Amino acid sequence: MQDNGYLDMFFDEAKEYVETLNNGILTLENNPGDKETIDAVFRAAHSLKGMAATMGFQNLTELTHKMENMLDRVRDGKLEVTTEFIDLLLQGLDNIQFLVEKIKENEGEEPEGINLEGFIQELANYGQQAAAVSESDAQNSSEKTAEEFSLNLTQVEKKELAKIKKDKERIYHLQVVLDEQDFQSVRAFMVLKKIEEVAKLFKSIPAKDKIEESEEPVSELDIYALSWLPAGEFKEELAEISGAEITNFTEIESLEMEEENKGDDSKSLHAEHKVNSFQSSSTVRVDISKLDTLMNMVGELLINKTRLQSLDIQKSKFNEIIPQLDRVTMELHHIVMQIRMVPVGVMFSRFPRMIRDLSNKMNKEIDFVMEGQETELDRSIIDELSDPLTHLLRNAIDHGIEKPEERKAKGKDEEGRIELKAYQKGSEIIIEVSDDGAGIDSDIIGRKAVEKGIVGEEELDQLERREILDFVFHPGFSTAAEVTDVSGRGVGMDIVRNVVKKLDGQISIDSELGKGSTFTISLPLTLAITQALMITVDGDTFAIPLNAVSETLTISPENIKKVRGKDVIVLRENTIPLVSASEIFGNKNLDSFKKSDSDLSVVILKSGDRYIGLIVEELLNQQEIVIKSLGNYLQDTEYISGATIIGDGDVALIIDVRDIVA
Amino acid sequence: METAQERLDLDKAKNQNNKKSGQAQYVVFNIGEEEYGIEIEYTREIIKSAQITNVPNTEEHVVGVINLRGIIVPVVDLHSRFEIDQDSGDFEEDEQRTITVEVNEMLLGIQVDHIEGIVWLEEDSITPAPDVESNLRQDYLRGVCARDEDHLLILLDLEKTLFT
Structure with a gap:
């Protein structure tokens, strides 16, 4: 069982990447040469791989890795986008989705006994001629290992490091060599992730996002990190990652001591190896249930605002505050709605x-x-x-x-x-x-x-x-x-x-x-708050969602005609059937209204392109209501779709227009 | 303040509930003259009966809905279910209470004429309800418990009472 927070994040992000891959691959099929799409698809495959590796999903890592390789070769012009290629990628995508589903079912572990080796081999064999080239690439980069282990920090970075270092934190400088050819950048990524878990990653060479973007394998990492952990424990944490070996490790006791001969090239270094830590993103992932709660709170606020308004206090201060409160609650409501909206x-x-x-x-x-x-x-x-x-x-x-x-x-x-x-x-x-x-x-x-x-x-x-x-x-x-x-x-x-x-x-x-x-x-547009027409039927107040109201009118009983045995009114040459609200709620039927002398209030309801006239007792006002559920116990109540709380804290029921018009 | 007090007692009682084995706590109330008990686990709070909004086209025992701190809660009246006269029993109107219960993950209010209190009952002392012929109420019962001579406490099966 893995930590659920990470797991949820994994599923969320995996879903997004799968969607990106899906769209991208299909776009690629129509525009094989589209560089931007290839890049986007490559990046998605790459990120997915990184995540899978961090979570320890081996099959998924290998699968995405092989797909990434294929895409990489397309980027380099070593492979062409053919129907066969697209089919293979789509198959790969299906397998990814299959694996993710299985991991979900298996409570966060990759299930055993899934054999994708044949398919992974197929991916690997596809366009194999390019393999030789990438091998030589790898050799080039491994030459850099020979570089000596020295403090690779600029003045600016040292100052910053000194500034953010908390009292008991230690600064570690370490060098990690990644020994396996195949998954080097994935492992590099895992090392950095691990460090981020147990420490603050200050700087790495190459930087984390460089590793993500880079096509070249990373064979070695130079890392600066701040941690509360003693050196021994810190090293132990990293030892968990296979295929990554710490070759050099020092605790930097004093920053000033080593501040020599690095002066001139400091600026360019700083620019090249971007300081990795403390980047903040401008978006936040929020659990939808938190937004639901927020929405409910806004609803409560709105109800209380309406109650305040109905107090009818004749004080100038009060009359000043109410419109302001009105504006703020509206804005708040608007923003919460906005947050919940998804294209x-x-x-x-x-x-x-x-x-x-x-x-x-x-x-x-x-x-x-x-x-x-x-x-x-x-x-x-x-x-x-x-x-x-x-x-x-x-x-x-x-x-x-x-x-x-x-x-x-x-x-x-x-x-x-x-x-x-x-x-x-x-x-x-x-x-x-x-x-x-x-x-x-x-x-x-x-x-x-x-x-x-x-x-x-x-x-x-x-x-x-x-x-x-x-x-x-x-x-x-x-x-x-x-x-x-x-x-x-x-x-x-x-x-x-x-x-x-x-x-x-x-x-x-x-x-x-x-x-x-x-x-x-x-x-x-929204489920929670809506404009409604308030009416009364037999003394009780009801709300009718305004989007279902076509118009309201007052008719005299003589206006009611009979067509094919049904009571109707004729409105601008349209025949509209009439229904008594009192009758559908179990009281007075239409005939009793026809006999009365007084005029009748009618709400013309529309649902789709059908209209019906609802005879009500009294038309009240139009107001904003917060729609609340009647709960499962009364869910199937005919003609009632929910309830809302009105000014005095009482409950008013919301009329289900579809039940009436249907 | 009375409601808060009663709610507190419920919570306190619930905390003690698992301390004795072979015994369980019941909230005891009256509908008409008779005394009924429900297991304390179902209960949430006891409130003075609030303004009820009638909901049309519902079953007879549903009297309507109340606004419980912003939540719409359906309220049932068991008089009709148990075929008890509305005016039977010797209770004042202001003794009427609503017990909110959570059954099958739904919050419901049960209107009662009077709250008797919370009692401990030995599981052994609960016997199956006596077979009274052609009495619909039989299905709703979990059992009865003789509290003292000619004083019978009727224990309700809430799920059956509310959902059948």
Whole structure:
């Protein structure tokens, strides 16, 4: 079992590097000569290797090392980027992912009995002709070992060293020789990492980032470090690393004593060997649960601010403070939201590879286009959304896009097109998955729905095309003539809809037979805080999220018409069905309102492109609410999606608009 | 201040709980005339009944939700579950309390008419509930314990009571 903090960091970073590798390799396939991409891919492989080595994952280290070598040869122009090369790299990437998964399952240890030697050998053999050259390189650098062991510090560095040295700290100067050819730079990296664990690394020659970037193997390290440990223990710590031997070791007792003859070249030395320690980064990794807590605190603050506002104190000081408090809380909220936002590209990046593999497997030609990767969404939404999108894309390949011959026969381009788009629309984020494939036949869907007893035959005639298409989201509905291992057995689409619903979003489908289908997912920008319209029903206060409110109006009971047995109102030539809020909460039905003399307050709700009029008792105000869950115990309550705390500390329930409009 | 005091007692009692073997502590309360007990491990705190917001379209025993320091907590009333008359029992309205319990990782409030206190019970003294014919309540019981003559304490199986 390894230290969990490091392990989590390893998994986090490994995931990022794998993504970088994935994107890079695919970009490389299209632009084989792109120097920047090669560099980026090389760096990712290299960093991954370094991490794997530090954590002691042997297979992973070797695998990434061999991939890195291949890439290095491309950089040097010794290898060409061919399809074979790309395939090999992608296979390597799969193996990396496989290993990382296994390590995760195995609680931080590389499981035994995984044999990747054959594959690693394959990587090593690929383009072997270049090997001879790198060997001679290594020899050149090992000549430097002969240099004598002297204090290689400039005046400036000595001063700095003296300044940061704490009272009981010792300054060690040591030389480490790395004896194995193959993993020298990895081992050098491990040595420095180890030193950073037990000491402060002041300076190393070559510097740590130089080792990372360098293509040449490092055979020797000259290190200056500050540590609390006595010399013996310090050396023991380093002895754990195999293949690295301490050849010289001194404790520097006094810095001034050795301040001779180094004066003139101090500046250039300093510039060349960058002081390694105490670099600070401008980004911080934060556990998402901490952000959740922060968000909750901001929510609490907001609730209390609203309570203060409702106090209605007529003092000039008070009236001065409130707008300021308002501004600060808003800003705070905004920043926390901002921190939680992640570009959807993070999630999208895995899809090109998936499409490539699937289309090859199914012999389909697909042009996959992504747009709006920079669109940002709350982290928690992104995490949930990846599976539904994967499912939709798989469906598009499996059921949507036709085989090339078929497309040709229909007069379409042989290459099908799948688009994945993300964009912001008002306070919502829209994600669209569309294909120019076969489309969905609503007649077939309708027939199936009748067959499966989802809908009656007479009922079906009443339904609009769109409502019929919606049956694909019904549990247990599948139209695929045969079940393939690519898209599921009809358990998929309803799960997709459930996930989207859980995120407070909606999914709709549009399809034209022969032309293709588009699935549109709309999601709220944020899950936690939203603007709401406050209303009352039978004396209780409720909140309706403002993004679901189209407008509010007052009607007189005579305005209510009957169409096909349903109560409706006609608004700007649109017929909008009416529902009594009191009735859905178990009280007064619509007829009792029709008999009343007084005017009725109606909130026009919209969900997707459907509208419904909700008769409420009273329209109150518009305010910002913090959405809180009702908890698992009441989670499935019909027509209620959550709760919020209002001015006086009371709880107001949030109306689930989708339940009403659906 | 009373709530804080009662909460403190709960915590203190819990700390002592594993000190005696073969015994366990129960929080004892009244619903109507009868006395019920639940294992102290489930309980979080005892609060004066707060303003309850009714939640429509829920089961009959769910009376609504309360705001417990910013957390929304569902509150159940066991009168209907146990088929007990709301006005039975001889308790004043201000004796009513809500015991918050954590069951299946959910925080819930149970409304009771009166808190009796915390008692130690010998595990041996708990007997299976007597078979009363066609009584729905049977499923909800963990057992009964005769505290003294003609004084029966009914021990609840909270998971079954709240989740079936």
